[in-house]
Amino acid sequence: xxxxxxxxxxxxxxxxxxxxxxxxxxxxxxxxxxxxxxxxxxxxxxxxxxxxxxxxxxxxxxxxxxxxxxxxxxxxxxxxxxxxxxxxxxxxxxxxxxxxxxxxxxxxxxxxxxx
Amino acid sequence: xxxxxxxxxxxxxxxxxxxxxxxxxxxxxxxxxxxxxxxxxxxxxxxxxxxxxxxxxxxxxxxxxxxxxxxxxxxxxxxxxxxxxxxxxxxxxxxxxxxxxxxxxxxxxxxx
Numbered sequence: 001x002x003x004x005x006x007x008x009x010x011x012x013x014x015x016x017x018x019x020x021x022x023x024x025x026x027x028x029x030x031x032x033x034x035x036x037x038x039x040x041x042x043x044x045x046x047x048x049x050x051x052x053x054x055x056x057x058x059x060x061x062x063x064x065x066x067x068x069x070x071x072x073x074x075x076x077x078x079x080x081x082x083x084x085x086x087x088x089x090x091x092x093x094x095x096x097x098x099x100x101x102x103x104x105x106x107x108x109x110x111x112x113x114x115x
Numbered sequence: 116x117x118x119x120x121x122x123x124x125x126x127x128x129x130x131x132x133x134x135x136x137x138x139x140x141x142x143x144x145x146x147x148x149x150x151x152x153x154x155x156x157x158x159x160x161x162x163x164x165x166x167x168x169x170x171x172x173x174x175x176x177x178x179x180x181x182x183x184x185x186x187x188x189x190x191x192x193x194x195x196x197x198x199x200x201x202x203x204x205x206x207x208x209x210x211x212x213x214x215x216x217x218x219x220x221x222x223x224x225x226x227x
Binding site: 004031033035040041042043044045048050058059090092094096103104105106107108109 | 121149151156157158159160161164204206213214215216217218219220
């Protein structure tokens with residue numbers, strides 16, 4: 001298994017509170033991603049990072065921010081959680097070889113409930 | 116705008132028969148395609164991939180076919196086993212973008 005750890009694994013929070021999810025990798029992969037999984041929508045990309053301090057928006061970035069100060073850590077922050085952000089969040093990592101993409105490896109997921 | 120589409124939300128197949136999962140894409144810049152398998156309460160796991168320079172890739176019971184002109188790919192599982200029951204996602208990326216765009220998934224149920 002790829003060395004990816006997500007924390008926390010489960011969280012319940014109240015509407016309007018800030019929440020930070022952490023993804024930690026031990027593979028030294030350059031690229032890191034945050035996805036959310038929702039019924040009927042599959043996996044949707046929130047933000048991704050292509051290096052330390054280099055991040056970009058994905059398909060559903062509104063209401064989320066990210067930071068990557070070290071290769072191994074990628075943080076996802078919900079500045080003010082809303083019920084629509086109740087979801088399962090997955091972190092993924094990947095590396096590229098000679099500009100060709102390779103497969104991404106996923107963490108176990110974080111189930112976030114906003115009440 | 117769904118760039119990667121899996122139009123069948125679910126599929127049931129008898130054990131030992133072939134399972135065929137389909138995926139369509141709209142972005143002609145996509146040149147690398149992947150299939151993932153997901154069990155409940157676990158993260159997706161990589162199954163098989165194919166680059167646009169090929170039209171077929173095989174790994175054991177799993178074969179992926181790519182039809183670039185139709186912007187269509189399919190995953191064949193032969194023979195299907197009960198342990199294959201899971202949600203299957205197809206994904207696509209374009210060289211240099213390092214983003215993976217996923218479909219909505221197909222839930223496969225293999226009946227014993």
